[in-house]
Amino acid sequence: MEKSLVNDNPLLLPFNRQQTVYDGFITVQERDFRMRIVLPPDRQLKQAKHCHFIIPPFKDVFSLAFDSSQRLQQSADLVGFILELKTVLEVVLKSRPECRSIPPPQYYSQLISEMETLGWDKLLFIDTEFQMLRLKAEDSAGRQHILTVKLKSKHPTEAPDCSADLPVPLAISWTPQSTLEQLHSQFLQVLESLTEFWDILDEIDSKTWILEPEKPSRSDTMRRIAIGNNVSIKVEVDPRHPRMLPECWLLGAEHVVTPLRNKLNANMHLWNPDSSVLHNLRDVLEIEFPSPATHEKSSFNVECGICYSYRLEAAIPDQVCNDPRCGQPFHQTCLYEWLRALHSSRQSFNIVFGECPYCSKVRVCLTV
Ligand SMILES: [Zn+2]
Ligand SMILES: [Zn+2]
Incomplete structure (x- = not known):
């Protein structure tokens, strides 16, 4: 039994001579999961304790789907238990695509070395997955800007997604050798082109x-x-x-x-x-x-003469009565509803004419 266990899981090893503690990793879909199994001295599974350490994003889903200690105690042998555990993990991984894209360890060391080169003072925010960063940048006029970077699991081979509050599309050139520092300096160049x-x-x-x-x-x-x-x-x-x-x-x-x-x-x-x-x-x-x-x-944000508010969702009153003595402003939608309800208003092509709700002169018109 032990032989096939080690063959199938070369990273999960007996930890003591009695072979009652196993520690190491099992591999599912090219990813290693840390685990530890503690058996009683008689090595009977009924009293066994299984302890698994799984990378955070799907810990919850996993524990819902599989009470591993209970399953271990019910299994006929360790090989059968690990096989079942791997099958469940595989199903979980397949159903949660975001779990599959968890970066390899070198991703994190790469990220840290890139941040050290760029300067930690530039980092405003990083999410708990270490995949989304906000970097700050200052243009030559002293305005503060933020570059949001979403790193791919295959960083730096794959280009990150970048976004910023800019009036033009943010075009970044990226090669597998590019770094966050180069990205940041490209962003500064874009900012400089917009200072005017x-x-x-x-x-x-x-x-x-x-x-x-x-x-x-x-x-x-x-x-x-x-x-x-x-x-x-x-x-x-x-x-x-x-x-x-x-x-x-x-x-x-x-x-x-x-x-x-x-x-x-x-x-x-x-x-x-x-x-x-x-x-x-x-x-x-x-x-x-x-x-x-x-x-x-x-003195300028005069409310609408129909709904008595200034902002109607995002719109502000942009229609006014054309009588110079009135000049009451209205929201376009309010005025349109008002004129549509009036029997005396008329429409010529796409322009509606009607009486102003304020001065009753036929002085309001609206392009629809
Ligand atoms: Zn209104
Ligand atoms: Zn009017």
């Missing part, structure tokens, strides 16, 4: 009131900037050419927006790529943007 874009947006964010997005992230290329009460401009800055004239949309009542649109069209040729977007917008529109230094934000 972030400089432009940081200036807008600090010197104007931003209505949208609520909390701009580093990947956001759009800003809706307050111009006045119920008037705003939405700009879409190109991360690759941040100083060029961005795409612009003026939002607000027609009587306010039309003169601004005329100025934008007439002065577009004055756009100076050596100047910042904010300076250019001021020059082209011939306005001063209200800023945190001059205005309270509450």
